[in-house]
Amino acid sequence: MKIKGLLLILLLSAGQYTKAQNLDLSGFARSYGGVLFNSGDFGIVQQTLNLNFEQRGNKVAFKANPMVYLYDADSLHFNMRELYLDLYFDNFDIRIGKQQVVWGKADGVFITDIVSPLNLTEFLLPDFDEIRTGVIATKVNYYFGNSTLEAILIPVFTPTEKPQSGSIWYIQPDFPVTPTWDFSRETITPSLESSEVFLKYTALTSAIDFEFMGAYTWDDNPTLHMQKEFGVDPGTQQPILTGLNITPEHHRLTIGGGSFSTEIKGVILRGEAAYYNGKYFLTEDPLQPDGNIQKDYLHYLVGLDFNLGPVKVSSQFIQQTILDYDNYILNEKTENTMTFLARYDMFRETLHLELFSYIGLTNEDALIRPKITYDFDDSFSILLGSNIFVGDEKGRFGQYGDNSMAYIKLKYSF
């Protein structure tokens, strides 16, 4: 706690330092609490301090973005979300350090947006800028006309962050016997050979915006390699599963894709697709001794943004398809999802009504997120919202049926 206290003092005294150094300081303080419908328990109680220190010059810029999350009186989580240096040249820029990178045209769906891994410790509920994890990387952007060529080298692999056991978002894996875990192969030692490489070409034109991307990366989610141990049932004399050794391991992925966005008679049409080469999937195929099989995989989306009178509407259809599918694979061959967003601003943009929803078409489940935000002034807002999980308990959203909640967020921006 002494270290955490010192950290807070350093952060809070940073304001004085920024004045001395002529740094630009902005950010927010937020109080966030949610109550579960089923139990009445607090699903979340969180205090957040987000600080952005920036200094911009013609040739060099600097940014540090520390965030502090306080979950209860003695649970402080510090996250240096970004910490980087920008170097500006005539036709290219270089960014070095911990940074968040966002690619693609999709909203709330991660298809070509794979550079920054996700923090899913609270599922998909945090604001999208807080779901992404910063990566330590060197990024070079070369500009010509209205086009940009972007190259990223990530020497230190960062996996998806998942909820720990004890969290209401943790889902206990369903194994036939209690497994033994071997984490010895899960960590990837940073080296040039183990680095990730991403390339993107972007064009922003009067007719259409589009991107093409390629990546030689790691799967952010580890493959669970399984070694089964069998014995003989003394009663039936049949072989039975007596042990299960699981070894999580990240594997290389080669990914290619692209996205576009264009306007047709006042309607924004968006699309995005990615082809994953050799992704691992869990299988019950007896010929696959470690319980996994490699398949190519397609993930794509089409979306529309339009106005219905004063209401802004956006909808997306997403499909994930495993190619060369066989029936032993535990995942569905095809999984379809939709998103829907409607937003209405009232009273000179001081009251905002919003409804966002993920709709699982394959599993017939959904996450429905209505919210209402009132801006007391330009600095202070209050948000009342709800996260409602409905549908099949085997679905991605329906499995959290007990976690439906109402919540409130008070936010002060500066």
Place this chain on the structure above:
Amino acid sequence: MKNLQITTAILAIIIVMGFSPGMTGQSLSGKQIIEKVYNRPAGDDQTSDLTMTLINKSGSQRVREIKQFTMDLGDVEKSIMFFLAPADVKNTSFMSWTYDSDQSDDQWIYLPALKKTKRISSDSKSDYFMGSDFTYDDLGDRKLEDDTHKLLREETIDGKECYVVESLSKDEDYMYSKTLVWVNKSNFIGVKKEFYDEDEDLLKVLAIKKVEEVSGIWVITNSEMKNVQKNHRTTMVLNNVQINTGMSASKFTERMMMRGM
């Protein structure tokens, strides 16, 4: 993050800008008067700091600060805005390309929290800009042929002899049933404009409070739009106006939207 959808070149308020001083134009039609207003010289590029103050009927204020750049590239006018305040929209930027032809505007917004440049629809003309009393259409580059213009009368306002021109939209779905603009006879600069709602009741009044000459071009640097039905208003003040600075076209790219000023 507030939903920001903005139309082109807020500094324009083109309907009230000047043309050439000294023209008497007594035999001019309504269309000719408005044409002279629209076709004012504006320079090849402009830079300015905009402060927009939203004042509600109780007098409380909210302030928006914007740095803006505009450049005329012949058949297309490009503009880019960087939002400085309030805090929750800081570092947001907006870029618009407006075409002389009938082609729809291209508009993008960069949201720093999401680190994403999004193409947005230009089909939002009747929406209000950042909660102000100005709609995107009020701020945009309205075309002469969009309306039928009729010279109603001549009047004197604050000692200035003015033409009073009525404009009726050719689009039946247009948000205003009509507008009336008072144009200074001596320099073809607008002095005042009234906006009437669908029931033909007076909705808003735009008053031009200050006009300044910068590099030989007249620029409105202080104006106020008042909603007379709801009794709230918005003032718009331009500072540090610079014209014909030799700006580079590379200013109007995604790179600059993301990087900032």
